[in-house]
Amino acid sequence: xxxxxxxxxxxxxxxxxxxxxxxxxxxxxxxxxxxxxxxxxxxxxxxxxxxxxxxxxxxxxxxxxxxxxxxxxxxxxxxxxxxxxxxxxxxxxxxxxxxxxxxxxxxxxxxxxxxxxxxxxxxxxxxxxxxxxxxxxxxxxxxxxxxxxxxxxxxx
Amino acid sequence: xxxxxxxxxxxxxxxxxxxxxxxxxxxxxxxxxxxxxxxxxxxxxxxxxxxxxxxxxxxxxxxxxxxxxxxxxxxxxxxxxxxxxxxxxxxxxxxxxxxxxxxxxxxxxxxxxxxxxxxxxxxxxxxxxxxxxxxxxxxxxxxxxxxxxxxxxxxx
DNA sequence: TACCGGTTGTTCAAATTCGAACCTCCTTGT
DNA sequence: ACAAGGAGGTTCGAATTTGAACAACCGGTA
Numbered sequence: 055x056x057x058x059x060x061x062x063x064x065x066x067x068x069x070x071x072x073x074x075x076x077x078x079x080x081x082x083x084x085x086x087x088x089x090x091x092x093x094x095x096x097x098x099x100x101x102x103x104x105x106x107x108x109x110x111x112x113x114x115x116x117x118x119x120x121x122x123x124x125x126x127x128x129x130x131x132x133x134x135x136x137x138x139x140x141x142x143x144x145x146x147x148x149x150x151x152x153x154x155x156x157x158x159x160x161x162x163x164x165x166x167x168x169x170x171x172x173x174x175x176x177x178x179x180x181x182x183x184x185x186x187x188x189x190x191x192x193x194x195x196x197x198x199x200x201x202x203x204x205x206x207x208x209x210x
Numbered sequence: 211x212x213x214x215x216x217x218x219x220x221x222x223x224x225x226x227x228x229x230x231x232x233x234x235x236x237x238x239x240x241x242x243x244x245x246x247x248x249x250x251x252x253x254x255x256x257x258x259x260x261x262x263x264x265x266x267x268x269x270x271x272x273x274x275x276x277x278x279x280x281x282x283x284x285x286x287x288x289x290x291x292x293x294x295x296x297x298x299x300x301x302x303x304x305x306x307x308x309x310x311x312x313x314x315x316x317x318x319x320x321x322x323x324x325x326x327x328x329x330x331x332x333x334x335x336x337x338x339x340x341x342x343x344x345x346x347x348x349x350x351x352x353x354x355x356x357x358x359x360x361x362x363x364x365x366x
Numbered sequence: 367t368a369c370c371g372g373t374t375g376t377t378c379a380a381a382t383t384c385g386a387a388c389c390t391c392c393t394t395g396t
Numbered sequence: 397a398c399a400a401g402g403a404g405g406t407t408c409g410a411a412t413t414t415g416a417a418c419a420a421c422c423g424g425t426a
Contacts, residue, residue, distance in 0.1 A: 057329075070348075104375080168347070170213065184337050269383075271405085291404095295391060296389095
């Protein structure tokens, strides 16, 4: 079970580290940063709330809250979706793009020094593949791949 | 950066999964469960708050809160430390030990099915070693098992 | 058209987390 | 003995998260 303990410690320390770095550097929480990234990599800098929530690892209400915070700071704007009256688009403002551009290098550096640089190439490979599988395995009833979400493992 | 994304997704999904399983199964949060485990593995079922906070990955105030919750449910008792009047011992009650005993199998199963069983032996090995190093690297000025073969030199 | 199940995003209360301020007590130096 | 400095825990306010409940809206169907 050493893997589990290691996982727990690495998880909380890295997460804490990154969160701090980001907050001190750019006044953004990690959640907010991730939202900005998703918006920035989208075609027009605009993404529907649902798609955002899908790509991130937070609840719908959590997303509403964070987008609200970003909107207060003028980094994001809400616009109603032309095709779907109940839909809401989150749109990256110019200021938001600038903020992200300013924050990105520090964040990348933090991740690199905390996680990437500590591993050698092979470990990085294995960790990426292994954790990728672990994450995918727990993805909500997604019709993509993999067996039943709940594996009762009857045989035991 | 695939490793980072994988890490993020695995982290949040596994954490969520375990948290849920534990809450549904035994009405405990993961933080509370970990506290009980630390207490149960201690000599007399009693540990000082500081030592608890040291072994867990939470802040002092967070620990105070969670121990308070556990105390409300009668799973833990507070006792003053005989050697140090400002110290507080968290003591596992019989009921607490029973609760833990009842919760443990489900938790272990959840961890196993979510993380362990998804990896083969070699991956498990590498992940444990790699993440162990990652976690240790971010440990606050810890003078224990010298994980500082490389000069930290975070400057620059 | 009216209905009905399913989707979208928000609002709500409750729980949890964090850091800073704070008080009590120990330890050391004089 | 006494003051200074530090350690141990708690308290406080603010921020964040979550799931459930909710209102509006889409799509298809009779």
